[in-house]
Amino acid sequence: MGPMQMDDLPVINEKKCSYLKEAARIHIDSFNYVIDEGLRLALLDIDPVFTKTDPCIKISISDAELNQLQLPMDLRHHKRTIYPTETRIRKTTYYAELYIQLKFETKTETEYSERVFFVPLMLKSNLCLLNGMDDENLLKHKEDLNMHIDVWYS
DSSP states (O other): OOOOOGGGSOOOOHHHHHHHHHHHHHHHHHHHHIIIIIHHHHHHTSOOEEOSSSSOOEEEEEEEEEEOOEESOTTSSOOEEOOHHHHHHHTOOOEEEEEEEEEEEOSSOEEEEEEEEEEEOBTTSTTSTTTTOOHHHHHHTTOOTTOOSOOBOO
16 A cells, blocks of 8 residues: 555545634644743743852853754754654654753853753644645645644654
C-alpha cells in the first residue's frame, strides 16, 4: 500500500469542519500571544531574587526566547527539523526550546548564564512547523487532514 493521497480520504462535512476550525483558531490565537510575546514579558516581570551570601548576589532574568524544536538538542553537533508526527511515533512531547538568560550581579561584577527549558506546543501555532501548511504538505508530513481540532501532543 502506497502513501495516502488526497483522493483516498473520506468525504467530510465542510460546514462542520469550518465550525471546528474556528473554535480551534481562538485557542491557537491565544496560545500564539503567549509564545510570541506574553511568556517573555511575564518572565521579564519576575522580581529579582537576592541571596543571603556575602557578597549578596542579585539574580534576575534578563532575556527569554522561544525557538522551534530541533533534534538532536544542543548537546550534539548537528541538528535537524522535527515534525509532530515524529514526536507521536517516539511517544514524546512536541515542544519549543525556551532560552532564559539569567543575570547574576554583585556590587562589582555582572555575569550571565543561559538555561534551556521546554514548552509544549499547540499544533498549528506560530512555532509549530505545520502552521500555514496546505493539505498536500500536511499529507507529505503524515498529518491527519481529518483532525479538525488542533491538539497538544505530549
